[in-house]
Amino acid sequence: MEHLRIPIGRVIELSIDLFTEHFSFITIAFSQVTENGIKYLVKAMMFFPPWTLILIFTGLAWYLSRRRGIALFALIGLALIWNMGLWAPTMSTIALVFISTLMAILIGMPLGIVSALSQAAYRIIMPILDVMQTMPAFVYLIPAIPLFGLGPVGAIFSTVIFAMPPAIRLTCLGIRQVPVELIEAADAFGSTKSQKLFKLQLPMATPTIMAGINQTVMLALSMVVIAAMIGAKGLGGEVWKAIQRLQPDRGFESGIAIVIIAMIFDRIMQRIGNKKEETETR
Amino acid sequence: MTEKIVVENLYKIFGAHPEKGLKLYQEGFSKDDIMEKTKQTIGIADVSFTVNEGEILVIMGLSGSGKSTLVRCINRLIEPSYGKIFLDGVDITGLSEEELRKLRQERFGMVFQHFALFPHRTVLKNVEYGLEIQKVPPPVRREKAMQSLEQVGLKGWEDSYPEQLSGGMQQRVGLARALALDPDIMLMDEAFSALDPLIRRDMQDELLDLQERVQKTIIFISHDLDEALKLGDRIILMKDGKIVQEGAAEDILTNPADEYVEKFVEDVDISKMITAETVMKNPIQVASFAHDGPKAALWKMKQAGISSIFVQHKSRLQGLVSADDAVQALKEGVKDLTGILQTDITTVLPDTPASELFPLLAESSPVAVVNAEGRLKGVIVKGTLLAALSEGVSNNGTS
Numbered sequence: 001m002e003h004l005r006i007p008i009g010r011v012i013e014l015s016i017d018l019f020t021e022h023f024s025f026i027t028i029a030f031s032q033v034t035e036n037g038i039k040y041l042v043k044a045m046m047f048f049p050p051w052t053l054i055l056i057f058t059g060l061a062w063y064l065s066r067r068r069g070i071a072l073f074a075l076i077g078l079a080l081i082w083n084m085g086l087w088a089p090t091m092s093t094i095a096l097v098f099i100s101t102l103m104a105i106l107i108g109m110p111l112g113i114v115s116a117l118s119q120a121a122y123r124i125i126m127p128i129l130d131v132m133q134t135m136p137a138f139v140y141l142i143p144a145i146p147l148f149g150l151g152p153v154g155a156i157f158s159t160v161i162f163a164m165p166p167a168i169r170l171t172c173l174g175i176r177q178v179p180v181e182l183i184e185a186a187d188a189f190g191s192t193k194s195q196k197l198f199k200l201q202l203p204m205a206t207p208t209i210m211a212g213i214n215q216t217v218m219l220a221l222s223m224v225v226i227a228a229m230i231g232a233k234g235l236g237g238e239v240w241k242a243i244q245r246l247q248p249d250r251g252f253e254s255g256i257a258i259v260i261i262a263m264i265f266d267r268i269m270q271r272i273g274n275k276k277e278e279t280e281t282r
Numbered sequence: 283m284t285e286k287i288v289v290e291n292l293y294k295i296f297g298a299h300p301e302k303g304l305k306l307y308q309e310g311f312s313k314d315d316i317m318e319k320t321k322q323t324i325g326i327a328d329v330s331f332t333v334n335e336g337e338i339l340v341i342m343g344l345s346g347s348g349k350s351t352l353v354r355c356i357n358r359l360i361e362p363s364y365g366k367i368f369l370d371g372v373d374i375t376g377l378s379e380e381e382l383r384k385l386r387q388e389r390f391g392m393v394f395q396h397f398a399l400f401p402h403r404t405v406l407k408n409v410e411y412g413l414e415i416q417k418v419p420p421p422v423r424r425e426k427a428m429q430s431l432e433q434v435g436l437k438g439w440e441d442s443y444p445e446q447l448s449g450g451m452q453q454r455v456g457l458a459r460a461l462a463l464d465p466d467i468m469l470m471d472e473a474f475s476a477l478d479p480l481i482r483r484d485m486q487d488e489l490l491d492l493q494e495r496v497q498k499t500i501i502f503i504s505h506d507l508d509e510a511l512k513l514g515d516r517i518i519l520m521k522d523g524k525i526v527q528e529g530a531a532e533d534i535l536t537n538p539a540d541e542y543v544e545k546f547v548e549d550v551d552i553s554k555m556i557t558a559e560t561v562m563k564n565p566i567q568v569a570s571f572a573h574d575g576p577k578a579a580l581w582k583m584k585q586a587g588i589s590s591i592f593v594q595h596k597s598r599l600q601g602l603v604s605a606d607d608a609v610q611a612l613k614e615g616v617k618d619l620t621g622i623l624q625t626d627i628t629t630v631l632p633d634t635p636a637s638e639l640f641p642l643l644a645e646s647s648p649v650a651v652v653n654a655e656g657r658l659k660g661v662i663v664k665g666t667l668l669a670a671l672s673e674g675v676s677n678n679g680t681s
Contacts, residue, residue, distance in 0.1 A: 181396055181398040184354075184359055184394070184398065185394060185400075186411075187359055187386075188359055188392040189386060189387065189392075189412040189463070190383040190386035190388075190412070190416075191383075191415050192383065195415045199411075199415070203402045204400075204401070
């Protein structure tokens with residue numbers, strides 16, 4: 001049977017080779033931007049003494065969610081992380097998540113809009129998303145190495161790919177959910193396509209899009225941890241080290257720090273989404 | 283009367299191959315046959331009609347009759363397959379996308395069955411929408427929007443969200459949103475159908491009031507005959523995408539074109555729809571208070587073959603003189619009608635429904651129909667009313 005094998009793997013390998021050989025300017029540019037982005041973001045965050053940042057984050061949590069409970073949780077959680085001596089890796093994890101999420105949204109939302117408005121794009125993009133979402137996360141780490149080498153850039157690359165599907169999917173869903181009658185009304189008053197998009201479809205899709213972004217953040221966080229295997233620093237790196245050195249104490253402490261970050265993000269994002277709905281239904 | 287919109291041989295055939303559907307339709311196949319043979323759905327077929335400036339035209343039919351498709355073809359929300367639509371003499375079926383957008387912005391206001399208000403915008407922002415997309419400066423559009431909110435009686439609600447309003451109020455917003463653009467044509471797609479009956483009646487009254495003031499050309503879609511009769515200057519009845527009958531309310535009620543129309547009008551209480559104006563007879567002879575004496579009055583009664591005569595003075599109805607009294611007065615040598623004029627006669631306005639005429643006729647016959655100025659318009663005796671009603675009933679109840 002060996003001679004009948006369809007060379008799927010080989011084709012993918014060859015295309016990655018081709019890309020590294022002839023389109024390296026793209027990967028280099030991507031590397032430059034993300035590497036510098038992470039470097040300066042981490043530098044900026046590490047510039048402040050941890051307690052000022054804890055207060056800033058707490059204030060931000062309160063401002064965004066308007067819930068004292070969430071703000072209090074952020075305060076205690078972050079203080080605990082500081083206390084466990086995991087402040088620096090936590091900051092670098094947050095920076096990685098922030099940059100990957102931003103990129104996932106910047107790429108994902110336009111794709112979502114296109115697939116909502118064009119049936120042809122929808123038919124092409126949706127099956128790709130299905131594949132992307134069922135593919136084991138580890139697989140995305142492999143092309144990152146030849147393209148970007150070990151380190152945070154490769155980590156961000158695979159994280160963006162892994163975290164992007166919900167941003168695309170829910171943007172598309174949110175726009176498609178706008179009732180036909182409203183679209184008809186917008187048309188009947190003579191709206192252009194872009195007026196329809198920005199004045200009706202996107203505003204009405206906002207709660208759904210926010211839910212998608214929330215999922216993107218959560219997926220980014222989980223992938224950033226896995227991406228420690230290809231050299232992403234941060235809390236994932238701590239866990240990875242703990243596995244290799246068989247240090248359950250360190251491993252669990254880092255795990256708890258990840259949970260704390262995830263919960264703070266999740267609660268705040270959910271509140272932003274809901275708050276939007278509440279002002280609508282007030 | 284100017285023709286505002288002229289629709290000529292309009293077809294809408296849904297499906298990938300409308301030409302196949304058209305061919306079969308013209309060969310005389312039914313809607314169902316065409317569906318079976320070609321998978322093409324006939325939405326509307328060979329529809330032609332005109333809408334006059336300033337009138338309310340009601341397009342009526344059951345669901346699936348093509349009435350909503352038809353109204354959407356007029357502003358091309360649905361692209362007609364064949365046929366022409368002229369607006370002030372210009373064929374709009376050939377307009378480019380840009381021209382069409384301009385046309386929709388400036389000429390058409392549309393009101394939807396389920397209101398179709400934008401839930402993320404306040405009432406004011408909803409009403410402003412049409413002006414906003416035309417890039418009217420904010421203070422101007424705000425002022426216009428406020429004016430049209432005032433027109434529909436929603437002043438003070440501008441900062442609310444649609445969800446906070448009742449159905450009737452939401453539809454007022456829908457109406458205001460269409461009016462804010464000051465379009466010359468209003469397309470109203472079952473605009474009041476989603477409202478409960480009491481509110482619906484109020485809204486109908488208000489629309490008629492509003493129409494008195496704004497004088498738009500209104501195309502109103504409805505499945506409710508009572509609504510059609512109340513609002514429509516003319517009514518078009520549709521079935522299976524075709525026009526079955528076109529005419530004023532009375533034509534449709536009293537001369538239904540076929541069984542379908544008959545079925546439709548069956549439920550309407552005919553005695554409510556027939557008014558004094560429809561059953562009255564022209565007064566053949568009227569006596570003049572100033573010139574006629576008993577002898578002239580008697581002569582006129584004899585001429586017309588009636589036993590009593592209405593007396594007018596300076597175009598106003600004064601009373602009634604009976605033949606017996608006139609003969610008596612003649613014997614006594616009286617020269618004028620003052621002494622024998624009965625002034626306690628029964629009068630009704632032209633729009634009094636027939637159902638209210640029965641008790642009046644039982645008490646006294648004839649009944650005089652006078653307009654608001656007191657001028658005699660016609661006469662009703664028992665016989666004429668019964669004849670009119672039986673005609674209506676026999677036309678109506680034979681299916």
